[in-house]
Amino acid sequence: MKLKFIFTIISLTLLCSKIAGQNTSNLVTGKVSFVTSKNVYVKFETTEHIKIGDTLKFLNQKKACLLVQNKSSKSIVCKPLFGCEVNKGDAIYFNYHIPTIIKNAQKEVKNTSGIVKKSIDKQVEKENPIIKNPEKIRGKLSASSYSTFSNTGNDRHKMMYRFSMDAKNINNSKFSFNTYLNYRQYIQPKDTSSYQPKNTFNIYNFALKYDVDPTLSLVIGRKINTKTSSLGAIDGLQVEKFFGKNYVGAIAGFRPDINDYNFNSNLFEYGGYIGRSINTPNLYSQTTLGVLQQTNNGEIDRRYAYFQHSSTILKKLNLFSSMEFDLYNKVDSIAKNSIDLSNLYISARYRFSRKFNLMISYDSRKRILYYETYKTDIERLLDDNEARQGVRFRVNLKPSKFLSTGFSYSKRFQSSTQSKSDNINGYASLSKIPTIGGRLSFNYNKNTSNYLESNILSIRHSRELIRNKLSADFYFRIVDYNYFNNNTKFKQNYYGTNLSLRVNKNLKFNVFGELSTSSDPTNNYRINASIVKRFNNKKRKK
16 A cells, blocks of 8 residues: 555656646736837837747737737737737736757747748738838818908908818829818909909919839929928929938929919929938937029029928927028129028027927028019119018926916017017916816017007907817907007907817817907907818728
8 A cells, every 4th residue: 555655656746747848838928018000019027938920918818919020128019910909008928838858849839830920920911911001191171251240341251261181192002192272252242442352262282292112202283392391382393312311302393473372384493402311219300401493484583592400309409490592693684693691590499398498589581582573673672671680589388287378579670670579478378277167368468669569468268168069269358559650549359259069070160259349439240150171081901
């Protein structure tokens, strides 16, 4: 009996040793740290035992939901499997096994793992195909009415229709389209004794883009190039090519008519630019330098160089600068090349914290001279083309969670002391007002120029009447004008309200009403209404 008991103990020990030698399970847990449209990032204490091609599971599920694609010492980059829903903060586990020293078993595990990985990859590719150029369409369509009624003058009515759309990679292709259209319709009584404004239709943006490859793009139509925004809209062809962080671009087309903003085939322009773009976690920077020549009926109208720079450093300091140098002038039919700084704008904004930021800017701008367009008046314009300079300072402060304040000062001046002005503006905004709720805002503005001093004080209360559906603004504004040249003082009071109805996520309706009274017998009533429809379509291949 004693020998039988000893034999049983020895047998159990050997069996346990054999089982332990074959497979020892260990559980490693992690947490989802970030989710993008294509990848899921999971953080572990260590990724020593996790290999590329392994699968991960949720703690509350048995099936695999993530396929390991890349890894570091503590992070894993995964691809979601079989339509699993993954959110930031989800708990993830990986069950790894310590293999035996038997080489044949290791080979079998390795081969099996390879077969499983290939099978999963095929299943993922079948159910979630990778789209190189996913379609994304966003747009807005709106109609607005503006009506003014007066007890002493004529009533005025106007309709405004706007349409904008940004369609990227149409039907998952390399083609994109961007447009912004505006139509103004004036509804006035047919009175020949008064001025009748004409209905106007403006195309501010209407361009088709083709991405030949990730580094080369072509744009045709009317488009403002963000790298050279001071040029304004260009009707024609724009080509841009990247060489790593550097890029070059070429422009050939027409500038819009200076009177009605329509297409004008007489205003041909062409030029090019070079630049460098940097995008790292601590630095975003874009710098462009170019030259453009503008013509009128084949003659040189303007030739100039431009420089533009924007950057964000450590997510705290924002810098922007823009300069234009005129390189050509023509007076009394005598043309010559020269260098003249015609426009300069510099701004800097520093974010000390979430509660405090500071901004300062300086600009010096001359009237743009087109030597063919204004050739009959060019000498007069040259005599009166002083640089109009300006300095602006602004500070925003948030002392508490519910209180925001700000102050700004700007000064405009010329060397001849003409067109000078000083502007002071301050505001305070209090959200979540005790007892009554909503937001209460105060704003004060004082402007002093050569001929006028104005003081404006406004109070506004904003609140939700129906949560996420109906909101309202109520305001009162006092305006005092003091004209120095004739010692005239003029005062106006404004009482207004705005109601905004959010029908659904993409449909919104607004109605605005205002009464203005003045020191003379004139009372004006304004009623505006608008309806805005937004659309957003992200198309994926089935």
